[in-house]
Amino acid sequence: MEHATSVPTGNYPAPGLVEPFPDLTPPSSTPGIRVGVLRESGKYSLIACESARAGAQLFLVDGEPTREASRYSVQVATHMHLDISDGIGLEEMLDSCYWRFMNHSCEPNARIEDQQVIAITDIGAGKEITFHYNTTESNMAEPFDCRCGSENCAGYIAGFSAATAGERERLRPWLARHLLPADAAPPGDVRGPATSVAAGAATEVAGP
Ligand SMILES: [Zn+2]
Numbered sequence: 001m002e003h004a005t006s007v008p009t010g011n012y013p014a015p016g017l018v019e020p021f022p023d024l025t026p027p028s029s030t031p032g033i034r035v036g037v038l039r040e041s042g043k044y045s046l047i048a049c050e051s052a053r054a055g056a057q058l059f060l061v062d063g064e065p066t067r068e069a070s071r072y073s074v075q076v077a078t079h080m081h082l083d084i085s086d087g088i089g090l091e092e093m094l095d096s097c098y099w100r101f102m103n104h105s106c107e108p109n110a111r112i113e114d115q116q117v118i119a120i121t122d123i124g125a126g127k128e129i130t131f132h133y134n135t136t137e138s139n140m141a142e143p144f145d146c147r148c149g150s151e152n153c154a155g156y157i158a159g160f161s162a163a164t165a166g167e168r169e170r171l172r173p174w175l176a177r178h179l180l181p182a183d184a185a186p187p188g189d190v191r192g193p194a195t196s197v198a199a200g201a202a203t204e205v206a207g208p
Contacts, residue, residue: 021065022077032059035129037094037101044101045128058110058117058129061099069141072100076114076136078178105130106146106153111174112136120174134160134167135174 034049035058052058061074063082069075073083084097093100099117102110108131109121123129133140134157143158154167160179163171172180 019079021080032057035059035098037098038128045103046098046101048123048125048127048129051125052119052123054119054121056119058119058123059099060115061112061117062115063097063100069137069139071142073141074099074112074136075138075176075178076112078138082115103128103130104133104146104157106132106148106150108132108135108174112176114177132171132174133157134163135171135179136176138179 033052033056036047036049038045038047048058061076061082063073064085066073066081066083067079069081070083073081075081084093084100088097102117109119109123109127110117110129110131111120112118112131112135117129117131132154134154137159138161139159140157143156143162146153146155146157152170154163156162160168160171160175
């Protein structure tokens with residue numbers, strides 16, 4: 001991972017120690033919306049069960065912090081991915097890890113900031129919730145060819161580090177914090193008091 005990130009003072013690891021998982025922005029008190037997982041023609045998708053306005057927090061991504069990306073993990077910091085736990089059953093996955101059914105779109109209607117999934121556009125009830133995988137992942141564990149047909153289709157989705165300069169610029173408004181250049185934190189980017197959620201502590205998730 002070659003992307004620079006700003007590590008808070010005092011959070012640097014001592015020599016020989018593994019860098020600790022960072023504290024993420026505490027979730028807002030907004031409860032989020034109800035979502036559901038749809039399986040149709042062998043393909044899963046995550047569906048909004050109620051409408052949401054652009055900018056609304058939809059739900060939280062919460063899982064097992066790891067340092068390695070997997071097929072289903074979401075990168076939430078430079079050296080941190082949230083993954084589903086080994087051996088998790090389908091029932092539990094549907095209840096607490098439904099976020100992993102969010103599909104990629106080159107014209108997404110959501111973005112991810114730390115653990116928060118935030119609507120980019122107004123999303124109607126019954127619509128699929130998607131995000132652009134290159135807005136969170138530095139390097140995809142399993143790159144793939146996107147065939148969404150959008151005029152902005154990025155084609156081969158392999159992570160932000162593999163994106164063209166033009167694509168990076170297009171994705172900039174939706175980028176997760178760890179992919180933004182260090183000097184380009186969005187205005188009004190104020191963090192709340194540090195609350196550790198990195199250790200896999202139970203976090204309230206507005207689920208289905
Ligand atoms: Zn595409």
